[in-house]
Each structure stands twice: as C-alpha cells, then as structure tokens.
Amino acid sequence: MALLELKDLHVALEDGTAIVKGVDLAVDTDQVHAIMGPNGSGKSTLAYALMGHPAYEITEGRILFDGADVTEMGADERAQRGLFLAFQYPHAVPGVTVASFLRSAINAIRKAQAGGQDNPIAVPEFRKSLMAAMDELRVPREMAQRYINDGFSGGEKKRVEILQMAMLQPRIAVLDETDSGLDIDALKIVAQGVQGLVGPDMGAVVITHYQRILNYITPDYVHVFVGGRIVEEGGPELAEKLEAEGYEAFAPVGAGGES
Amino acid sequence: MAVTETEIVQGIGSDYAIKYGFHVAEDYFFKSGRGLNHELIDAISSHKDEPDWMRKFRHKSLDYFLARPLPTWGGNVAEIDFENIYYYIRPTEKQANSWEDLPSDIKDTWDKLGIPEAEKKYLAGVGAQYESEVVYHKLQEELEKQGVIFLDMDSGLREHEDIVKRYFGKVIPQNDNKFAALNSAVWSGGSFIYVPPGVKVEMPLQAYFRINAENMGQFERTLIIVDEGAYVHYVEGCTAPIYTTDSLHSAVVEIIVNKGARCRYTTIQNWSTNVYNLVTKRAVAHEEATMEWVDGNLGSKLTMKYPAIWLLGKGAHGEVLSIAFAGNGQHQDAGGKAVHVAPYTSSVITSKSISKNGGRAGYRGLLEVAKGAHGSRSKVVCDALLLDEDSRSDTYPYISIDESDVDIGHEATVSKIGEEQLFYLMSRGLTEAEASAMVVSGFVEPITKELPLEYAVEMNRLIQLQMEGSVG
Numbered sequence: 023m024a025l026l027e028l029k030d031l032h033v034a035l036e037d038g039t040a041i042v043k044g045v046d047l048a049v050d051t052d053q054v055h056a057i058m059g060p061n062g063s064g065k066s067t068l069a070y071a072l073m074g075h076p077a078y079e080i081t082e083g084r085i086l087f088d089g090a091d092v093t094e095m096g097a098d099e100r101a102q103r104g105l106f107l108a109f110q111y112p113h114a115v116p117g118v119t120v121a122s123f124l125r126s127a128i129n130a131i132r133k134a135q136a137g138g139q140d141n142p143i144a145v146p147e148f149r150k151s152l153m154a155a156m157d158e159l160r161v162p163r164e165m166a167q168r169y170i171n172d173g174f175s176g177g178e179k180k181r182v183e184i185l186q187m188a189m190l191q192p193r194i195a196v197l198d199e200t201d202s203g204l205d206i207d208a209l210k211i212v213a214q215g216v217q218g219l220v221g222p223d224m225g226a227v228v229i230t231h232y233q234r235i236l237n238y239i240t241p242d243y244v245h246v247f248v249g250g251r252i253v254e255e256g257g258p259e260l261a262e263k264l265e266a267e268g269y270e271a272f273a274p275v276g277a278g279g280e281s
Numbered sequence: 282m283a284v285t286e287t288e289i290v291q292g293i294g295s296d297y298a299i300k301y302g303f304h305v306a307e308d309y310f311f312k313s314g315r316g317l318n319h320e321l322i323d324a325i326s327s328h329k330d331e332p333d334w335m336r337k338f339r340h341k342s343l344d345y346f347l348a349r350p351l352p353t354w355g356g357n358v359a360e361i362d363f364e365n366i367y368y369y370i371r372p373t374e375k376q377a378n379s380w381e382d383l384p385s386d387i388k389d390t391w392d393k394l395g396i397p398e399a400e401k402k403y404l405a406g407v408g409a410q411y412e413s414e415v416v417y418h419k420l421q422e423e424l425e426k427q428g429v430i431f432l433d434m435d436s437g438l439r440e441h442e443d444i445v446k447r448y449f450g451k452v453i454p455q456n457d458n459k460f461a462a463l464n465s466a467v468w469s470g471g472s473f474i475y476v477p478p479g480v481k482v483e484m485p486l487q488a489y490f491r492i493n494a495e496n497m498g499q500f501e502r503t504l505i506i507v508d509e510g511a512y513v514h515y516v517e518g519c520t521a522p523i524y525t526t527d528s529l530h531s532a533v534v535e536i537i538v539n540k541g542a543r544c545r546y547t548t549i550q551n552w553s554t555n556v557y558n559l560v561t562k563r564a565v566a567h568e569e570a571t572m573e574w575v576d577g578n579l580g581s582k583l584t585m586k587y588p589a590i591w592l593l594g595k596g597a598h599g600e601v602l603s604i605a606f607a608g609n610g611q612h613q614d615a616g617g618k619a620v621h622v623a624p625y626t627s628s629v630i631t632s633k634s635i636s637k638n639g640g641r642a643g644y645r646g647l648l649e650v651a652k653g654a655h656g657s658r659s660k661v662v663c664d665a666l667l668l669d670e671d672s673r674s675d676t677y678p679y680i681s682i683d684e685s686d687v688d689i690g691h692e693a694t695v696s697k698i699g700e701e702q703l704f705y706l707m708s709r710g711l712t713e714a715e716a717s718a719m720v721v722s723g724f725v726e727p728i729t730k731e732l733p734l735e736y737a738v739e740m741n742r743l744i745q746l747q748m749e750g751s752v753g
Contacts, residue, residue: 073708077700101710113705117723126719127709134710169723190709 024048025088025225026105026194032082033064033071041067043250044083049194051225054217056236056261059247060269065229066110068247069198073107074100087194101127102134106192108183110199114171120182121152121166124189131190155188159215176203184215195219196227201235213238233265248272296746297523302553303393304493304522305386309412313369315496319343322466325369329435329469332442338455342465345456352459355614355645356583361557366498366529368467370412376433378419387411394520396489403735405484406431410501411491413469424482430475431486434502437473444475448504452535452591453563460559460585464500464533471501471532476511476542485514485547485733492521492528492556503534507542507570514545516736520580523553527582530556536564536572540594543571549736551743552580554610560586568594568623575731576603578613579743587645589618592626592654599628602728604740606747607640607672616645616663616677621654621687632663633725636672637747643675648682648689655686665695666724668717718748 026049033042041064049055059065071078072085074097085093092100115123125148132141156163161181171179180200187195197216201209217239220226228239236244236258244260245252246269253272254260311328313321322343326336351358377383380397391397391409400407406420408431415433424431430441438445455465472488492499507513521528530552538544544564552558558581564572574588590599601617619628634642644663665674676693698720706716722729722741729737 070704073704075704096713097704097707098710098712098716101708107708109705109708113699113702115702115706115720115723117726118719123709123719126715127711130712130715131710186709 023086023089024050026050027086028072028083029086030083031068031071031080031085033067034079034081036077036079040081041078041250042071045252047245047252049225049227051193052220052222053225053243054220054239054241055225055227056241056244057227057229057247057252058233058244058261058264059231061231063248064250065247066198069107069196069229072196073097073105098130099134101190101192102131104193106187106190106195108180108187108195108197108200110202112171112179112183114169114173116169116172118170119167120170120185123170124148124152124186127186127190152189155185158218159185159188160211161185177205177208180204180212181208184212188215188219192224194225194227196229198229199231200228201230201232209235210238233261236261246272297553301394301520301551302523305390307494308384308386309370309372310374311369311371312494313367315367316364317343317366317368317467321368325467325469328369328371331438334446335438338450339466342455342462343467346459346462346466349456349459349462355585356612358557358559358583358585361527361529365496365526367494367496368498368500369469370494370497371414372411373414373416376415376436377417380417383416387416390491390493391417391489394489394491399487399735403484403733404487405482406486408433408472408488409491410470410488410499412493412497413499415470420486427480428477429480429482430473432473434471434473434504435469437504441473441475444506445473445504448506448535448537450535452537452565453533453561458561460531461533461561464502464531464561467498468500468502468533470499471503471534472505472515473503474505474513474515476507476513478509479511481512482514485516487516487518490517490519490530492530492552495522495524496526496528497521498529498531500530501532503532505534505536505544505546507536507538507544509539510541511539512543514547514733516547516549516733518549518551520551521553521556524555526555528556530558530560530581532560532562534560534562538564538566538570538572540568540570543573545573545575546588547575547577547732547736549577549740549743550580550584554580554582554608556581558584558586560584562586562588563591564589564599565591565593566597566599569596570594571598571600573600574602574617575728576601576615576617577728577740578603578605578615579747580611581613582610583612583614585614587616587618587647589620589647590628591620591622592628592657593622595623595625597623597626599626601628601630601632602731603630603632603644604725604728605632605634605642606744607634607636607642608747609638609640611640613640613642614645615643618647619649619659620647621650621657621659624654625656626654627658629659630661630663631727633666633728634663634674635666635668635721635724636674637668639671641673641675643677644693645677647679649680650682650684650687650689652683654684657684658688660690661692663693664724666721667695667697668721714748718745721748
C-alpha cells in the first residue's frame with residue numbers, strides 16, 4: 023500500500039457543484055508525481071480537498087494516509103501526519119514573523135507526534151536549521167523577521183512556501199502551481215529545493231499547468247487531469263507530448279473541460 | 282474540528298480559576314458594612330487619620346457623586362447595585378516591607394500571582410494592594426537614595442502632604458465624572474510616585490491590585506510626578522476571584538510629566554468577568570515631555586477607560602497604545618484622548634480590539650486641537666478584529682480641530698479571521714484554536730512589542746488563554 027492513496031475521490035463545492043469526479047492516485051516517498059491539466063480542470067480543488075479545506079466536500083471516495091483513513095480529518099491532523107500543501111496563493115499573517123510562524127508550526131507537529139505533550143524544539147537548534155534551509159533556498163536571512171507573506175512578492179511567497187516545506191519535513195508534499203509567477207532563476211532554485219527533498223523520506227505531487235517546472239523536477243509519473251478526472255497516465259515523456267500538443271486532445275467527450 | 286471544540290469546552294473557566302480566580306478566607310483587620318454614605322466617609326478618613334482637608338474633599342466628592350446621573354453612554358452601568366458593595370476593607374493593621382511578614386493567606390496569594398518572584402528578577406519597586414490597602418511596599422534602596430519616592434497613596438499623604446495637597450485632584454477634578462467623584466470620596470491605596478529631576482528609573486515600578494472579597498469595591502488612587510528630564514515606567518496588573526455577583530473597581534490616576542521628562546504607564550487588566558472596571562486616567566505633559574499609556578484590557582465585565590493626555594507644553598508628545606479583548610459577556614469600551622493645547626505637539630493613538638463569542642469591544646477616542654496649537658500632528662489608528670458573527674465592534678472617534686496649521690491622520694479598519702487564513706495555518710499543523718491565537722497575536726503585535734519582554738510574554742499567554750476560551 024502506498025503512503026498516500028486516493029480512492030475514487032469525488033469533490034464538490036458547497037453549492038453542490040461537482041468538481042473532482044473520481045480520482046485514483048497512489049503516491050509513495052521517493053516518487054514525484056506530476057498532475058498536469060488546463061485551467062479550470064479542478065487541479066487546485068483536488069489539492070485543497072487533499073489537505074482538508076472545509077469548503078470542499080468529499081462526496082464519494084476516500085483518502086488514505088499511511089494506511090489511515092484521513093477523509094474526515096481537519097487540515098491540522100493531516101499536516102501533523104506528514105501531509106503538506108504549498109499554496110498557489112499563500113495567506114499573509116500580519117504581525118507574525120516567518121521565524122515564529124515556523125517555530126509554532128514545528129512545535130504543533132511535534133506536540134501531536136508526542137501524543138499531545140508539549141515537546142518544543144530547542145531555539146538554537148531551530149535557528150540553525152532555519153538559517154541552513156534559508157541559505158539553501160537563497161532566501162535572504164532577514165526574511166526570517168518579516169511578517170509571513172505580508173507584502174511579499176509572488177516569488178518571495180513561493181520560496182517561503184518551499185522553505186516551510188523544508189522545515190516541516192513532510193512525508194508527502196503537494197505543490198499547487200508553485201511555478202506560476204516565478205522567473206526562471208527563482209523557478210530553478212525552488213525546483214532544485216524540491217528535488218533535493220524528494221527521497222526516502224518524502225514524495226511529491228507537483229500540480230502544474232505547464233511543463234517548464236518539470237525541466238528541473240523529473241517526474242516519475244505524469245497524470246493528465248482534465249474535467250475533474252485523470253484521463254491519461256504515463257512517464258516523463260507524456261509531459262513533453264502535452265507541451266507539444268496541448269490539452270485539446272484530452273478534452274473529455276461532450277465537455278469543454280471547464281467546470 | 283470536533284476535538285478542538287471539545288478542548289475549548291473543557292478549557293472554559295479552568296485556567297483563570299486556578300491561576301487567578303481563587304479566593305482565600307477573609308480574616309481582616311477591618312471590613313466596612315455594605316453601602317455608601319457620609320458615615321462611611323468618616324470611618325475611612327478616621328481609619329487613615331487623615332488631615333481635615335482630605336476629609337472635607339471626600340465628603341464633597343460624595344455629594345458630587347450622589348448628585349450626578351449615571352452616564353448613559355459607553356456600557357450599561359445601570360445594573361451596578363451601589364448599596365451592595367463593600368467600600369472599604371483593611372486586610373492588615375500594618376503595611377509590610379517583607380513578604381514574610383504578611384498573613385499566610387495573603388502571602389500565598391502573591392506567591393501564586395508570581396509577584397515576589399517578579400520583584401527579584403526585573404522590578405525596581407513593588408506595591409501590592411489587597412482589597413483597599415497596599416499590604417506590601419518596597420523600593421530599591423539605590424533609588425530611595427536618589428530621592429525617588431514610591432509609596433502607597435496613603436503613606437504619600439502622610440509623609441508628603443505638601444506635594445499631595447498641591448497636585449491631588451488637579452489633573453482630574455473631583456467632579457470630573459461620576460466615577461472620578463466616587464473614587465475621590467472613597468479612595469484608598471494606589472501609588473504615589475515622585476521622580477526627581479534627571480533621575481532615570483531604568484527598571485519598572487510595579488503595582489498589583491488584587492480583589493479577594495465578594496462584592497468588593499476597590500478605589501485606588503495614583504499620583505505620579507515625573508520632574509524635569511526624569512524617566513519612569515510604571516506597570517500595573519490586576520486580577521480577582523470569580524464570583525457570581527458583581528464587584529466594582531474604580532480608580533483615578535493623575536500624572537504630571539514635567540519639562541523634557543518621560544513617563545510610561547502600562548496596564549495589564551485581567552479582572553474576572555464579574556468586575557465593573559470604570560477608571561479615569563489622565564496625564565499632563567509639559568514642554569518637550571513625553572507621556573505614553575500602554576493599556577491592555579483583557580478581563581472585566583465592563584471596562585470604560587480612555588487614558589488621556591493633555592499636551593500643555595510646546596513640543597510635548599503623547600502616545601496611547603490600547604488593546605481590548607472582549608469575550609463572552611464582556612464589554613470593553615476603551616480608547617484614548619489627546620488634547621493639544623500648545624504648538625508643535627504630537628500624539629499617536631493606536632487602538633486594537635478583538636471580539637469573540639458575542640463579546641463587544643469598542644474604540645472611543647477624542648482628539649482635540651485648540652486654537653494656537655499650530656504645527657501640531659496627530660495620528661489615530663483603530664483596528665478591530667472580529668472572530669465570529671456574534672461579536673461586535675464599535676468605533677466612536679470624536680475629533681475637534683480649532684487650528685488650521687495641523688497634520689491629522691485617522692485610519693480605522695475592521696477585519697475578520699477568514700476561513701482561508703485559518704485553513705492556511707491549520708495546513709501547517711496548528712489546531713484551529715492555535716491558528717486563531719496566532720492571528721490575534723499578530724494583530725496585537727504592534728502593541729505587545731512595546732512591552733518589556735516579561736509582560737509581552739504574559740500578554741501573549743493571556744491572549745492564548747482567551748482564545749482557548751478559558752478565561753472567565
């Protein structure tokens with residue numbers, strides 16, 4: 023059994039509109055899965071539902087993480103078990119610095135892992151690993167004292183998302199359009215950062231519209247996602263085919279792919 | 282989510298009760314009967330062996346109090362039963378200057394509140410008021426040698442009658458408002474501080490006010506005089522046991538900041554939610570002086586408090602930083618006032634309020650610039666954060682400008698914790714309560730960063746408790 027399994031997952035909006043219409047996916051550590059689809063195909067909905075956003079209702083199917091059914095769990099419990107979502111549009115928390123945000127998040131996860139007992143990370147240890155991760159991702163050190171995502175440029179937000187991923191050490195990371203809004207240099211740094219974390223401890227699901235991030239993160243599996251479904255699966259070569267031919271060939275019969 | 286809800290429900294009342302909400306047996310030297318009348322005034326004044334002018338001042342103040350109607354603005358004060366309150370309780374015969382000399386129940390109370398420990402670590406002086414009297418008082422010897430006076434108000438009157446007579450009731454006249462009149466009639470305890478010219482008191486002086494008895498009325502009176510070029514930071518904290526019936530706390534604080542001096546007054550108000558907290562605080566700042574009010578209101582049933590600064594001298598500067606947190610059953614009517622009388626004066630009022638579980642928090646402010654106060658600047662920022670649909674925030678910014686050559690700014694925002702923001706934080710492993718607390722801590726950060734570290738930590742901890750629903 024894979025670490026993360028989606029079984030016939032259906033997701034609807036609060037008004038009942040069905041967006042994700044039956045997805046099966048199995049992701050393990052040391053794997054990179056790319057989910058590629060056009061705008062409006064429901065990719066971000068899939069990402070939010072995976073992480074437990076309360077506005078997206080799972081109407082059918084299940085999400086299993088490490089063998090446990092997490093379908094009904096809140097985002098906090100999923101995160102505590104090792105699931106991570108790098109947001110397409112991360113939210114600002116004015117007055118809370120990147121450093122204190124990260125320390126609180128790490129301590130929340132450590133507390134959950136210690137069965138509800140406080141087990142805070144030592145401050146020097148935290149500082150050391152934060153500085154190392156910032157240097158690695160070329161995030162200027164002074165960013166640690168800025169309020170998280172407050173007034174950040176698009177590129178800064180994306181880098182700090184990946185910084186969070188590096189610090190929280192999830193077992194499965196879902197990256198929702200992390201490539202959008204990044205110039206080529208930033209994209210390289212971010213992609214290499216992700217690539218560096220994928221291994222025996224972490225697997226990744228890279229959600230994207232374009233193939234270009236996949237020049238730096240080599241996917242093991244590519245899933246073409248159109249109209250709320252995975253319509254084709256293959257290896258890295260599928261991404262190149264998509265880049266050359268576009269999504270038109272995969273449009274579901276009788277639907278425009280928008281929903 | 283279900284787990285979080287359960288935790289919240291289980292948390293209600295538990296921590297405040299253990300940490301602050303306890304009460305101990307009453308074994309008092311003197312306890313007045315309930316109710317308010319001229320005989321009570323005589324009893325208080327006799328107990329304190331006061332000069333005749335103070336006795337007369339009290340009687341006259343009571344007349345003013347009785348003659349004035351209750352305010353109909355702000356919060357609902359009509360439910361206060363003034364005849365059910367104990368106006369004067371003297372817990373011990375003598376004040377102690379060693380914690381060991383206090384009766385064990387009272388000493389235990391201070392230990393639980395952590396005051397002796399704080400004194401050792403980071404305070405220059407401590408006054409500890411229990412019911413109506415300051416039962417413990419001490420100032421570092423070094424400061425005493427430099428001429429700093431830090432006494433309870435009653436000792437201040439006994440030992441420095443000339444200074445007290447000159448300033449007492451001058452910044453806040455006895456008939457200023459109904460509750461100032463009440464305090465002027467039955468005042469007891471509080472602090473008297475004089476800092477001589479040029480003396481900088483580097484570590485804070487702290488007063489802690491504790492109510493123990495049910496239906497207690499506490500009326501401390503504070504007078505602070507910071508002489509030319511001097512500096513002092515005074516911090517007050519307050520808590521009370523949780524009772525089902527109401528108590529009343531009504532203080533008057535008068536501050537004079539002389540030329541080039543600076544005074545900072547920090548309050549962390551954490552009364553239990555059966556206490557009416559109706560306080561008048563006003564400072565006058567002379568030429569090039571700086572007055573700062575840092576006012577944190579977390580507890581009480583109703584707080585009506587608007588720390589004021591009168592900028593009387595050229596170039597004087599005033600700041601009010603106010604945080605109000607209103608939970609279930611609480612109404613915080615807080616704010617600040619700045620009155621510019623002299624030219625080139627400046628003021629900044631920053632108010633942050635948070636309401637949750639049906640709580641109501643408001644900003645009520647006055648900015649006044651008199652004719653002739655040319656070249657003055659003022660900025661008022663009030664931000665409200667609503668944590669749910671049942672809670673309420675009000676803003677009443679009164680502005681009166683009588684001078685054209687001024688620079689005035691006013692901003693007000695109301696925001697809510699959004700589902701998207703919570704989801705973002707929870708996706709990092711924080712529980713819903715932790716996520717909300719983080720948003721709130723960030724919201725008040727511009728104010729907590731102004732506090733000395735120990736108090737900032739305390740404030741954040743109290744906010745955390747409020748967020749878990751465990752206060753009150």
